Amino acid sequence: MTAALTFDPIRLPPECEKLRQEVRTFLAEEISAGTFSPQRAQKSDDTDAPGFSKRVGARGWIGMTWPKKYGGHERSFLERYVVTEEMRVANAPVRRFFVADRQSGPVLIRYANERIKMDILPRICRGEVCFAIGMSEPNSGSDLFAAKTKATKTDGGWLINGTKIWTTSAHVADYMLGIFRTSAPTKDNRRHGLTQFLVDMKTPGITVNPIGQISGQSEFNEVVFEDAFMPDDHVLGEIDGAWKQATSELAYERSGPERFLETYYVLTELVRALGREPDLRGAEGIGRLVAQLHTLRRMSVSVAGMLQAGKEPVVEAAIVKDVGTIWEQQLPHRVRNLAAFVEPNVSNHETLERQLDFAMKIAPKLTLQGGTTEVLRGIIARGLGLR
Amino acid sequence: MSESENIVVETAERMFADLADAQSIIASKSDAWKAPVWDALADAGLTLPWIDETLGGAGADLATGFALLQAAGRAALAVPLAETMIAGWLLARAGLASPAGAMTVAPAQPNGRITLSADGTLSGRARNVPFAADARHIAVLAATADGASVIALVEAAACQIAAGKTLAGDALNGVTFDRVKPIAQAPAPTGVDLTALMLMGAAARSLQIAGALETALDITVRYANERVAFEKKIGKFQAIQHSLARLAGEVAAAVSAAGSAADTLSGGRVAGDALLLEVAAAKIRCGEAAEVGAAIAHQVHGAIGFTSEHILHRFTLRAQSWRDDFGPESHWAVELGRRVAARGADDLWPLVASR
Structure with a gap:
């Protein structure tokens, strides 16, 4: 094919199956203890997400691929893949640790100094800290390099002023990885002048304001910085050079099972509602959706295999997220159509209705978060040699 | 891809380029090209790769044959290569030799x-x-x-x-x-019954479709980088870039699904519902990719791609017609959906995760 694109049929190695059973057993225990319900994607406010995070950490399932000296477990990306997909399918409350596990930790490993690494990474692995990502601003979302929030040099560090927005989990986060403007862009490179910082959310001068969402949740926030002081050693990587760091990490963010499983639960309940002997329409509908799901998973595992092999499949990862998020966005709508003739006396009717209600409300965000469809297609087009 | 797969694919691709080039076939306005490419394939043992030498074949493994079929798809090869390979495979199951x-x-x-x-x-x-x-x-x-x-x-x-x-x-x-x-x-x-034959045929067609779509993407990207309209290359327009990104996504899905099914059949250890999932998913998803992918490829090409002289139709029309062979998407979707339903809702994820 067009030389740049590779999707080899990678299989999960046998050690993954033992791990999968361990994860399933753990999750079954958590479910029976009442920590969460696999039928409920919308977490209630009293869900013990912090306690759950610590128990996951204690099992060694956070920072799985990281060096042992930082509290990690030096396991493979494919093993991490299994843990991630089992947690997603069970609707486990992973948000507290997932961002740190997926992207913030790897950034720290690569760019933070040893003292910070030894301080923070083991706590991530124990499930004790939550991270947020500070990229979007009121006037710059997809256009990341238009960021204006300023970091001004002062004695021993930097003063941050400005506003980040749509910052998921900022209201509960211990840290943020933020991108701030340290210099003006240059004529030749409008991406120049941004620097990545580790932000301790307890720093004086930071205010977090929750923003209500159409789903009824308020997971994301506005974060206002007023002369918030960041010490020098909280600069991550090259000053003015954050743009060089941002892109290669995105392959991790874009290709995982969380990019097509976010509404998976409606498919399970559809199969339950249509029963063991569905009519022709129901059978065909289920068959097509399962075929699409399997294909997405095979694509996603293939990218995980490339990451494990040390490659940087940026374009393949963008394809998985583009195709995967559109699929998970359409899934509740397809399920709704296929369930149109389900009798109200079917045992899980109410569960299905409640799930569809929630899934259809969150559907619009699935193709926005972590890189919009339009941004992804730009990346893919570049990979095809069109830019 | 293994060493033997690479050698076979490279050999076949040379033959397709020399003897079954799409533009040359269209220019020739005859079927005279078919015999030379067939003879070349047969002489190299590539028409019966899946059969032991004792039964008249070349004794290659299934994976090599499947890689050959995807390469044939990339060339939109219109001679009965897949059919002969499957026929030979079927005969060999019963110990019957294949004729020339x-x-x-x-x-x-x-x-x-x-x-x-x-x-x-x-x-x-x-x-x-x-x-x-x-x-x-x-x-x-x-x-x-x-x-x-x-x-x-x-x-x-x-x-x-x-x-x-x-x-x-x-x-x-x-x-x-x-x-x-x-x-x-x-x-x-x-175990060698109508279902087994349909699985083999469906996997073969999935690979051919995936191959044809790979070439459709290549041709379309090349065209977008050459064709000038409104004073720039059309590939510079964001609308075209996004269409081609979607096409790439469909091609990636087809290649992944077909490759996964081929890998599963080649391994030989997977049967039952898991095998059905792999092959049905490939046939369904490749069919869907053919539908969306062909439409985008033609849209980007405009009227020139709709002419009989242009090579695009050799790939897009074959990708469409292959959808119907060895069970159309609807057949496989119903089969798969019925099995998933019979297993029950809570056994769906374990089935998917088993692959």
Whole structure:
């Protein structure tokens, strides 16, 4: 094919199956203890997400691929893949640790100094800290390099002023990885002048304001910085050079099972509602959706295999997220159509209705978060040699 | 891809480039190109890769043959290579040797039924058999009165073959068996039944579709980088870039699904629902990719891609017509959906995760 694109049929190695059973057993225990319900994607406010995070950490399932000296477990990306997909399918409350596990930790490993690494990474692995990502601003979302929030040099560090927005989990986060403007862009490179910082959310001068969402949740926030002081050693990587760091990490963010499983639960309940002997329409509908799901998973595992092999499949990862998020966005709508003739006396009717209600409300965000469809297609087009 | 797969694919691609180049075929306005490429493939043992040397084949593994089929798809090859490979594979299951020359296989649809009578003759009709009119022999999967499966080899000339063509103009024929006496026959071993034959055919077609779409993407990207409109290359327009990104996504899905099914069949250890999932998903998803992908490729090309002189149709029309062979998407979706439902909702994820 067009030389740049590779999707080899990678299989999960046998050690993954033992791990999968361990994860399933753990999750079954958590479910029976009442920590969460696999039928409920919308977490209630009293869900013990912090306690759950610590128990996951204690099992060694956070920072799985990281060096042992930082509290990690030096396991493979494919093993991490299994843990991630089992947690997603069970609707486990992973948000507290997932961002740190997926992207913030790897950034720290690569760019933070040893003292910070030894301080923070083991706590991530124990499930004790939550991270947020500070990229979007009121006037710059997809256009990341238009960021204006300023970091001004002062004695021993930097003063941050400005506003980040749509910052998921900022209201509960211990840290943020933020991108701030340290210099003006240059004529030749409008991406120049941004620097990545580790932000301790307890720093004086930071205010977090929750923003209500159409789903009824308020997971994301506005974060206002007023002369918030960041010490020098909280600069991550090259000053003015954050743009060089941002892109290669995105392959991790874009290709995982969380990019097509976010509404998976409606498919399970559809199969339950249509029963063991569905009519022709129901059978065909289920068959097509399962075929699409399997294909997405095979694509996603293939990218995980490339990451494990040390490659940087940026374009393949963008394809998985583009195709995967559109699929998970359409899934509740397809399920709704296929369930149109389900009798109200079917045992899980109410569960299905409640799930569809929630899934259809969150559907619009699935193709926005972590890189919009339009941004992804730009990346893919570049990979095809069109830019 | 293994070393042997690489060698076979490179050899085949050289033959396709030299002897079955799409533009040259269109310019020639005849079928004279077919015999030379067929002879080259046959001389290299590539028409019967899946058969032991003792039965007249080249003794390659399944994975190598599947890689060859994807390469044939990339060339939109319109000779009965896949059909001959599958026919040879079927005959070999019963220990029957393959004759020289082109073959096809019947039934080629999941509802086909051909019976072997007590007098040793075959009767019945097979619809939509690819390349039957171009084949010298047909490998037949038949059932006896007591339900046992039998594999038989017949001369195509002994059957009634109805005229017919695919969307792409390749032979696609109804075949009537009216008390046809086979050249050879033998009982099919356990597990080699109509389902097994359809799985093999569907996997082959998935790979061919994936290959054809790979080339459609290449051709379309190249065109977008050459064609100037509104004073710039059309590939610089964001609308075109996003269309091509979608096309790339569909191609990636087709390549992944078909490759996964081929890998599963090649491994030989997976059966039952997991095998059905792999092959059905490939046929369904490749079919869907063909629909979306062909539409985008043509849209980007504009009117030139709709002309008979342009090569695009050789890929897009074959990708469409291959969707119907060995069970269309709807057939496989119903089969898969029924199995998923019968297993129950809570067994769906374990099935998906097992692959």
